[in-house]
Amino acid sequence: MDPEELFLFLFGYDLYVIGRRSHAKCNSTSTAS
DSSP: OOHHHHHHHHHHHHHHHHHHHHHHHHHHHHHHO
């Protein structure tokens, strides 16, 4: 695997995790209120 491919993969996964986290946070706050 190329270092560039690995970087893009990790970067994409990072964005995915952050998106999931913020999405879950929005859901929890909306249900709480």
